[in-house]
Amino acid sequence: MQIRKAAVIGSGVMGSGIAAHLANAGIPCLLLDIVPGELTAQEAAKGLTPEHPSVRNRLADQAVERLKKTKPSPLYDEAFAGRITPGNLEDHLPLLAEVDWVIEVIVEKPEAKKQLLSRIEKHWKPGTIVSTNTSGISIEAMSADCGEAFRRHFMGTHFFNPPRYMKLLELIPGRQTDPELVTGMKHFCERKLGKGVVLAKDTPNFIANRIGTYGLLVTLQEMQKQSFTVEDVDAVTGPAMGRPKSATFRTLDLVGLDTFVHVAGNVAEQAVDEDEKARFTVPEVLQTMVGKGWLGEKGGQGFYLKRKGADGSEILSLNLATLEYGKPGKPAAASLEAAKLAKGAGAKTKALLQGRDRYAVFAWSVLKPVLVYAAAKLGEIADTIREIDDAMKWGFNWELGPFELWDAIGLAESVQRMEAEGTAVPAWVKAWIASGHMSFYREQDGRMFYVNAGAYRGVEEVPELISLDALRKRKQVVLSNQGASLLDLGDGVACLEFHSPNNAIGADILTMIQRSLEEVRRQYDGLVIANQGRNFCVGANLMILLMEAQDEEWEEIDSIIRLFQHTMLQLKRFEKPVVAAPHRMTLGGGVEACMPADRVVAAAETYYGLVEAGVGLIPAGGGCKELALRASRSAAGPEADIQPWINRAFETVGMAKVSTSAHDAFGLGLLQEGDRVVAGLDLLIHEAKQSVRGLVQGGYEPIPERKIRVAGAEGKAVLQLGAYGLHRGGYISDHDLKIAGKLAHVLAGGDVAAGSLVTERYLLDLEREAFLSLCGEPKTQARMQHMLAKGKALRN
Template sequence: MGAAIAAHLANVGIPSLLLDIVPNKLTPEEEKKGLSLEDKVVRNRIVNSGKVGLLKAKPAPLYHTKDIDLIETGNFEDDFERIAECDWIIEVVVERLDIKRQVLAKVDEYRRKGSIVSSNTSGVSITAMAEGRSEDFRQHFLGTHFFNPPRYMKLLELIPTVDTLPQVIAQMRIFAEDVLGKGVVIAKDTPNFIANRIGTYGLLITFAEMQKTRFGVDEVDLLTGPVLGRPKSATFRTLDIVGIDTFVHVAQNVYDQSTDPEEKAVFEVPTVIRKMVDNGWIGEKSGQGFFKREKTAQGREIFALDIDTMEYRPRRKLSSASFEAAKAAPSLKKKLQTLAYGEDDAAIFVWNVIKQTLLYSARLVGVIADDITAIDDAMKWGFNWDMGPFELWDAIGVRRSVERMKQEGLVIPEFVEVLLTQGETFYTQRGQTVQSFFVGHGYKEVKPDERKIDLRLLKENGHVVFGNKGASLVDLGDGVACLELHSLKQAIGADVVTMMMKAADEVEKNFEALIVSSEASNFSVGANLMMILMEAQDDNWDEIDLAVRQFQNANMRLKYLKKPVVVAPHGLTLGGGAEIALAGSALQMAAETYCGLVEVGVGLIPGGGGNKELLIRMMERLPEGTDLSPVPLVQKAFEVIAMAKVSTSAKEAAELGFLRPTDQITVARDQLLAQAKATSLKLAENFVPRRHKGIKVLGENAAAYLMIGVYGMKKSGYISEHDEKIARHLIRVLTGGQAAGGSVVSEQYLLDLEREAFLSLCGEPKTQARMQYMLQKGKPLRN
């Protein structure tokens, strides 16, 4: 975990010194080399192993492998005094108070006054760790509970003690949010803090309720997954991923420290789970837990553990009218209401889990955190819930649910009883700029964070200029509009293209700048593949030609708009989504962006201008007046497209050619729109619209050179005959078709080549098979 935190610091450009213990014996390999325990390579073996492991870990902890150079290594005995060089010292040793106190005593001895010290712990008392330390240490000491893996998990719980200076907490909060991109909540120094306290309770309650029913772990995961606004991993799959042994440790921590008999009973780890740990069935890291993959005649299948027999069985389908109705409901609120108030066994199971979790959360307000927003945010950011407990309570109706709870003989916390004397919901909205939430004796008003833009809130308050099912133009204020993509999976179809053109006209007349983005998990998965396949199978070539031509025209309209266009991609930015990004005047890309022109995976090449734009970006890398050959740059563009390379971060996207040196990266995803707006306003100050310029192409000689490599790969068995055909089309576009080498062609000329190649490949039976396979299986077919 220490190495993973160091990796994320490196991601944002912060150098760190990573220290670990010194080995107490040599490995056989070290003995063969004649090394001793005094050799530096041996003394730093453990820490260096942790650092090297960052390059192999999946998912990757680093935005880019070169970032690892920002991590320096050392050991506790030789290098500890160097912590005096550091502004922030993070302790990440084993979860034992005695050992943590030993390490922190040494930190107190060597640290520089004023430097911040924190413990990354999931539940050990921060106050107890600080006992006996110097006053300056205690004033600058706090808990910093990073959720694992630090790069990807948004939640960071900050846990101050009574001695921690308020300015230290304020400084760390701003730093963590703005620089590290974290969602910060302030937690009280209680067992397991916020997210693990409620999350573990919810998991144990779910297990206990399951034991009372006919449902198995597989059926419960269906009931407690996306239909409840939870991740697909739901309950038991989540435990397998986290590690059942880790879960037991976290649950035991509350059990050991709780003085409430009712709470203690819930946190007593069930015998079945302890038996699983004894068996070594601790989840994915051991190959089996609540689920297990096994080879069968049909291939690799996932089997579910029967907790009564302790044997694995095939997964079952869930039979429930309430569940089916909830899945079909148009919104998460409706899904929750449908399940919470249904009448079959599945709905009753869900209600029993929900009601206990809500009541427990309410009892902990003021105990684990000062307000409900910290609890809700912690569960959303730490456990990937779409709604926190109090948001969920609002969704199902507080008064209606409380009346039912009372009928069932449950005790309602005073916090909730007081709420119902003053309002109907935990959260209210008052006007366009002020929201409020219940704090136990009334509502506290909160102004929106100026670092963030909430499109949902703007739309609810009448800021939509116009829109359709695929996209909407939203007025962000200050002369900036945002074209928000909101079609299913943000797929690009006729409705999105229509809005691109309409938004361009509107912005040119009435706004200073345009942003293109979305508030969904992903920017865009690309073109509507189903539509393309259906038209191709029906031989509607004119329809496909028109659709591609219109998308090309829309991207060109954005590219040459008289006002700046800032595209703010994030998450999956694939195919047509990447082409929209390439059309912008500038990019404000989220650090976690997975960008790529992936059309080759379905037997096509990009058709919306992606080949042309990536070629232009690559050719821009060639210094003016140089004698260097441009062929390697065209080859690079070819490889990125032909191999359907997808960046694993914005930094990798820059390396692949999607970002220019002037484009910017945003680490804090929830600040992306605000930063894009700031970028667009700055560009608008002295914006000079682009002018059409010709593109120098390399012609048939370069095409022949590139085809030699393709031929070699086919002869070696790396690619199929159909792959070779796709590559031939792509090379023709990138080198200018029949244009002579060195000649200058128009963008429209290359767009026409793109479109012709796209249509030709659509007619190929093997391409249609690839498209159909992708739609059915969600992965590429190699044929």
């Protein structure tokens, strides 16, 4: 399926967010909204008339401008806003004939949506896909008055908010939707938009909101019944149950209480079953809060309130009985502590439920009905348990879906407990257990199977979706130690996977890189450096470095840095292609592990930066050297001015800048021409592997070492002058100035003459010397300690 241009109708938060993500994917997009009813004071002052285009397009124009200012940004790069063309529904509907996909994102009112679809159909070009982003209105009812050909091309595409960051997209076909178009759209949204797509039935709230809203309402009802506080509930329903830190009430504050009440009302109004209708009835306290405008973050207060006090900001929690805010308590119990100590979402939940205190009782009282409800709705809201599990993981950020979690806590044992307590368990679950099955999922030879229609069905294997965990289980590990492994990806390509805590680089990873290069030299055509951890790599092992510095083991630190530098040079000089595939947090040494690669194929959501200044250091694994080399290469010709390129590198490293996306990393000079960006994580390793194959087939030859032209003493003085100005202005501390001086010395190539040609090893020596001297500084050690303790930089 080829979608070359799209149109989004409705420029509110959701509509503009969807338009932004289409722009992120390189798809030009129309953004249309209604014509305003009257002039603003500013428009009148300019002498504009209601017929002026800037007036008629005002709503969409303002939406595009907001996209550039919103944080976190809906755009990978602010420049991508140029791919969005604002317009209005009176003048620009005929332009719909030029697009391949129209997405309706207007107010959640059935009649308004029906009227808009009628207008769209008048300008509809046969073959164009039309979809609605409704969060729960019937697809069939909405399109009932449209022609048959139009309905064949109509479906629901429910993006989760914010569209850039939330993985889930629920695809909802109508009864007449062409199945081939559904398959094509699923493929397109997964590959081009980086989405996790589930097929949902045309029922109220579809899958994720149906299960998620039910669970939140159950939690509220049980909270009131068992006299729990807001902070009590969040302590149980967050990471202790394999769910996000936002748990229940921070999640509701983020979503907006008015939005939540509306979504719950969808089911309450349409439910036939009286028990279900009662479960979806919003508690009176929520209605009161909405009436007061306490909507959560967008209303300035909700279940939590952030208030500035004499000692700084403090977070207060709401007492639902008195509707007054107070300092939150700190829940503590044996069951919560047991969950904290357990590893993995399943083990945490199991440990929590095995407790005997009130928190364990509460956890069971809110989890049990959700598991039963999910099982009861199978077939009604989705055809398979996988769609339900994936929807909850991708839409609500649960670590395990309900059926995966049920397996983790013990399917047979938990059902036995439910029935002993008088809970009605769906017949198909009991029949499954009675037939001798102890879990909904089963793994065999690295392949996953799940229950479907009374039998295990294998998960469809898609070649592009490479799972390193599955490869490991299929005995594809070639080499391994505590920090990293080398796996066989097939087709002559190996993958070096980091798996140390936080994927921090230490001696074990560096040793495995060296061993991997020897193995690839013998057995493979090329190497991918990738992993599927939460983050690619957060840098070097800071704890070990701090301990060595405090013990004044300078020779040991020197040895560690020499090993890092030597290993990165081996990667850079390797005679076969190397492709790095970073994702999410890729910081410090993580960036330096990518810089020697022939190509970087990065996930779009990659936050990439040389952040060593934040802990009082400079990059010393080749990061400074590589930036100096790139500056030399960018300033083509012996007479070209290298200073602007060095200035940019100095600012990027000195300010510890981190890209807001992989696209942004190009602007920082950390990614370069030839590197690529992939929309989603699922395809990242496949794309990196294909890049290796492409380099091999193109007759790969390693780039020979060339000398680096440096800015020298003159360039160093320019950098130092800039830093001095910031210091005089109070923007940086004394210690920042000292770090900047060391960084300037390395990036400029030391005290040699401007334009001098130096070797890579010369610059590496400068890096190492500067790094060692900074390690001995008490303020640097204080920064390292603060980072390890607080997880954020100290600017001392």
